[in-house]
Amino acid sequence: MSARTVELRGAEGNILVADRFGSGARSALLLHGGGQTRHAWDATGVRLAERGLNAWSMDQRGHGDSAWVESGAYDFTDFARDVVSVSDLIVSETGARPIAIGASLGGIAALLAEGRLQPGTLSALVLVDVTPRMDPSGVDRIISFMAERMHEGFASVEEAADAIASYLPHRRRPSNLDGLSKNLRLHEDGRYRWHWDPRFIDGRHGTEARPQDVEAQLVASAAALRLPVLLVRGARSELVTDAHVEEFLSLVPQAEYADVKGAGHMVAGDRNDAFADAVVSFLEKLKAA
Numbered sequence: 001m002s003a004r005t006v007e008l009r010g011a012e013g014n015i016l017v018a019d020r021f022g023s024g025a026r027s028a029l030l031l032h033g034g035g036q037t038r039h040a041w042d043a044t045g046v047r048l049a050e051r052g053l054n055a056w057s058m059d060q061r062g063h064g065d066s067a068w069v070e071s072g073a074y075d076f077t078d079f080a081r082d083v084v085s086v087s088d089l090i091v092s093e094t095g096a097r098p099i100a101i102g103a104s105l106g107g108i109a110a111l112l113a114e115g116r117l118q119p120g121t122l123s124a125l126v127l128v129d130v131t132p133r134m135d136p137s138g139v140d141r142i143i144s145f146m147a148e149r150m151h152e153g154f155a156s157v158e159e160a161a162d163a164i165a166s167y168l169p170h171r172r173r174p175s176n177l178d179g180l181s182k183n184l185r186l187h188e189d190g191r192y193r194w195h196w197d198p199r200f201i202d203g204r205h206g207t208e209a210r211p212q213d214v215e216a217q218l219v220a221s222a223a224a225l226r227l228p229v230l231l232v233r234g235a236r237s238e239l240v241t242d243a244h245v246e247e248f249l250s251l252v253p254q255a256e257y258a259d260v261k262g263a264g265h266m267v268a269g270d271r272n273d274a275f276a277d278a279v280v281s282f283l284e285k286l287k288a289a
Contacts, residue, residue: 005163007016009085012069017038017065017066020056021046022058026052026099027054029086029122030045031083032059033103033266038065039105042057054094056098060082061073069086072199079105079109080108084113087122090133096123099124111127114225128267128275129234141234141238153192161173161177224250231245232259232267233272234266235262260274260276284289
């Protein structure tokens with residue numbers, strides 16, 4: 001199933017590029033993790049479209065083909081404001097609020113949008129390996145990997161693949177690197193660099209950069225959720241522990257929970273089959289309700 005590429009507008013009028021899969025009456029807004037692009041959801045978008053959903057897979061601000069924001073506004077709340085804006089656009093076209101499926105950064109953005117900025121932005125929420133509190137060492141490891149070659153870049157796509165293989169030894173190194181190529185940009189100096197604005201890492205100097213402030217906002221947002229929620233965790237997650245899951249389920253008693261065996265933080269990339277099964281099962285229950 002082929003996707004249609006469209007341009008949306010974020011909270012600052014910033015251009016957001018998205019792929020649309022399917023044309024069903026219900027919509028799903030797919031929000032990737034930090035440093036990823038909309039192509040992380042390609043297989044999921046096809047699967048949801050086959051189930052009758054209208055899936056919008058969006059490059060978040062400063063990522064992929066979406067605009068690098070001139071203001072350098074890359075706090076979590078800025079991403080959340082874009083979720084509100086895009087949800088409003090989807091409502092204007094389809095007449096209904098979307099289900100958000102957010103991984104890591106995308107989950108944080110959706111959680112803040114619904115729980116803090118504008119309740120009623122979404123009709124349901126799927127959080128992928130993200131909870132209000134996460135393991136600090138795991139977060140630091142991810143940020144360190146993103147920052148390590150952020151400016152220097154790579155001599156080739158193969159060199160970038162080697163770096164990822166070293167970072168994610170549990171995942172088989174792909175023989176076809178076309179998917180990885182979508183996460184890189186070839187610059188005039190002949191170096192390949194990640195397909196996101198370096199200010200996403202370098203330029204975050206606001207109060208939200210303080211972990212205690214982020215946690216307080218996310219905990220309050222989770223406690224405020226009144227819509228159907230599914231938490232999907234990778235069983236080998238570097239960020240979300242059993243204690244984090246227990247706390248989240250106490251904050252959001254209506255939430256369902258799925259643990260994907262053999263998957264780390266990049267759940268959809270590690271075990272897309274099991275991840276998609278969990279999400280589709282949740283969506284089928286919503287449809288029947």
